[in-house]
Amino acid sequence: MRGKLSGGKNEILYEEQDKAQMYKNTNGIKRVPMNFTTIDIALAFGMLLIGFLYWNLINPLTLGFGVFLFTVMLCMVTMIYFQIAGLRQSKESLVFLGIIILSSAIFVLFDGVLIKSLNFMFLSVSYVYWVCISAGNRLDKRISPFIVSDMLSQLFIVPFANFTGCFSGIRQILLNYNRGKGILGGILGILVFLPVLILVISLLSQADAAFESFIDKIQFSVSESMLEYLRDIILGLPVACYLFGLLYGNRYKRGIGNITQELVKERVRAFRFAPDVTVYSALTALNLIYLIFFLAQAGYFFSAFGNSLPQTMTYAEYARRGFFELCAVSGINLAVIAAVHLIVKRDKVKILRGETAVICVFTLALIATAISKMGMYISYYGLTRLRVYTSWFMILLLLLFVIVLLRQFKSFQGTKIAVISCICLFIVLCYSNVDGLIAKYNIDRYQAGTLGTLDISVFYELSDGAVPYLYELYLNTEDPVVKADLKEVIKWPLHGSYADHGSFRDFDLQSYKADQIRKEI
Numbered sequence: 001m002r003g004k005l006s007g008g009k010n011e012i013l014y015e016e017q018d019k020a021q022m023y024k025n026t027n028g029i030k031r032v033p034m035n036f037t038t039i040d041i042a043l044a045f046g047m048l049l050i051g052f053l054y055w056n057l058i059n060p061l062t063l064g065f066g067v068f069l070f071t072v073m074l075c076m077v078t079m080i081y082f083q084i085a086g087l088r089q090s091k092e093s094l095v096f097l098g099i100i101i102l103s104s105a106i107f108v109l110f111d112g113v114l115i116k117s118l119n120f121m122f123l124s125v126s127y128v129y130w131v132c133i134s135a136g137n138r139l140d141k142r143i144s145p146f147i148v149s150d151m152l153s154q155l156f157i158v159p160f161a162n163f164t165g166c167f168s169g170i171r172q173i174l175l176n177y178n179r180g181k182g183i184l185g186g187i188l189g190i191l192v193f194l195p196v197l198i199l200v201i202s203l204l205s206q207a208d209a210a211f212e213s214f215i216d217k218i219q220f221s222v223s224e225s226m227l228e229y230l231r232d233i234i235l236g237l238p239v240a241c242y243l244f245g246l247l248y249g250n251r252y253k254r255g256i257g258n259i260t261q262e263l264v265k266e267r268v269r270a271f272r273f274a275p276d277v278t279v280y281s282a283l284t285a286l287n288l289i290y291l292i293f294f295l296a297q298a299g300y301f302f303s304a305f306g307n308s309l310p311q312t313m314t315y316a317e318y319a320r321r322g323f324f325e326l327c328a329v330s331g332i333n334l335a336v337i338a339a340v341h342l343i344v345k346r347d348k349v350k351i352l353r354g355e356t357a358v359i360c361v362f363t364l365a366l367i368a369t370a371i372s373k374m375g376m377y378i379s380y381y382g383l384t385r386l387r388v389y390t391s392w393f394m395i396l397l398l399l400l401f402v403i404v405l406l407r408q409f410k411s412f413q414g415t416k417i418a419v420i421s422c423i424c425l426f427i428v429l430c431y432s433n434v435d436g437l438i439a440k441y442n443i444d445r446y447q448a449g450t451l452g453t454l455d456i457s458v459f460y461e462l463s464d465g466a467v468p469y470l471y472e473l474y475l476n477t478e479d480p481v482v483k484a485d486l487k488e489v490i491k492w493p494l495h496g497s498y499a500d501h502g503s504f505r506d507f508d509l510q511s512y513k514a515d516q517i518r519k520e521i
Contacts (some may be wrong), residue, residue: 011479034162036169038246039084044169046077047244051236051475056229059505063107063116066505070121071104078247082134087132096130099423102231106430111510112463119430128154128246135250139261143416149264153256154246161255162245169244231375234367266517274343276351283340283355290362316377326370330397337404353408360405368400382442383449384458388434396425433510443473456485464514471517 035046053073057066075097079089089097103123107116129147132138132154150404205212215440249255337356344352371394378387399421437461446452459470467490474486 034165034168034254036165036172039081039168040165041079041173043081043247044166044244047166047240048236049172050074050077050243051238051240052232054239055232055238057505059503061113062506062508063113063120064505064511065119065507066340067107067116067123068104069505071100071127074127074243075100077083077133078131079248082251087135087251090136093130093133096126096133099427100126100130101426109509110430110433111465111508111514112435115430115434116425122426124153125155131250135253135358137250137253137256139259139264142413143419144413145260145415146264147227147415147419147439149259153259156252157241157257158249158255159245162249163241164419165248166241166244192374216510265429268342271342272308272345274345276345279340279344280348280351280355283336283359286336287355287358287362290359292366294362316381324395326366326394327367330363330401333359336398357405357408360401360408363401364398364405370394371398382445382455382458383438385434385438385461388438392425394427396422397408399425433465435462435465436469437512438462439469443469454482456482456489459486464511467510467514467517471521474521487521490514490521 047468050070050073055068057070059066082089100123103119104125106119112117129151132150137154138150245255337359340352340356346352374387374394375392378391401420403414403418403421406412439459440460442451442454446454459466470486470490474483474490477486478484
């Protein structure tokens, strides 16, 4: 195939390499020499702008509307590039695109930096996997354990194998024009000399009022705006190179190599060095320890089901200690199950499945007990962020161990169910408005008389999502002390209000509504 780009007196022809021009390096990875069509070069220039916008639109302290706007632009550029390259969106890739849109909308609708930070990481990984699906470069056409290999390849190998492609494409087009070298040299000279230019303009502005007035009239803030733009341009260069490398590498399968399912399976089999007797003996000893532990501590662990409390402990100590025990035991069990299934030779698969099933049963019993204790704790003290997040985490663990347990008795797509379930649970957590839920739950129970006291200090930790519920109680309560405390909480946003930031990049609907309430107060 040929791509043609005309400019001035020169006509540049870019010819894609065919299979005969491919070569293999010492690792056996298929490499294609970098040649750029018109659309590749347009993508390179576009990625420079995208890299700049990444830092200009996204404020890591607020993660507001700018994240949504950047995501929409990046997805549009990706779809246009793949569409021109002849890569059509499949049904599954459209599903993941929908997940990306749902995830990015959270930054516009809700406040709360913790959830937004976790969601930003989820959004980034989802985009990379969507690119992989759109280009048809997965090892398995369905969600399977090969997803781990796909993600490692897409996050690290493909982008960095093509990391220099962005500047190589721009350099190629510029050097083929008569004045290309001069243009390239001029751009580099300006970028290198730009700090000096900014310093000189700043000093001249301070030295002469007329020049300062002229600068102000054209809205050219040397001391702040230009330095911020320069920062965003410089920091945006590696982002541009990474994203270009990801898209270019997926289009031409450059950097993906000759990795196949069989090759991955062979490498996994290479780790299976542990003798069956050694592994199964260790698992049996571990299960016996868990059995003795549960028998010895049965009265303590299962007292939560009867809503009773050990005499020497408070509700806070009882629930908190149970949670940390859950995390430790569940983490150990997950690590043991993963390690055993990786290293054992599997000559006796039935024994391995039996030992794994027993570990899952013990873990599920502990999780169910911990959930009961947390429910008892919430019934006495109400909700906090930590209690909500730990409860969600326990439900997630419960689901994962149920899948692992069932997988020992029947063959099904456990990885697919686990991935879909985790995505759904995370989206539900993000859209549940955790901070608003906490405020509403505690206030409703306080007004109903089922919660002894209303802990106002808890509300100071919440985001603007809780403000409408606090304001409603502020208007309805007749207790002057509660009214004064609620007013202070409402007037004291945890991370600063949208009005304080004053930029569309930081906008989210909950902060906007909270600011309107603060103005009324």
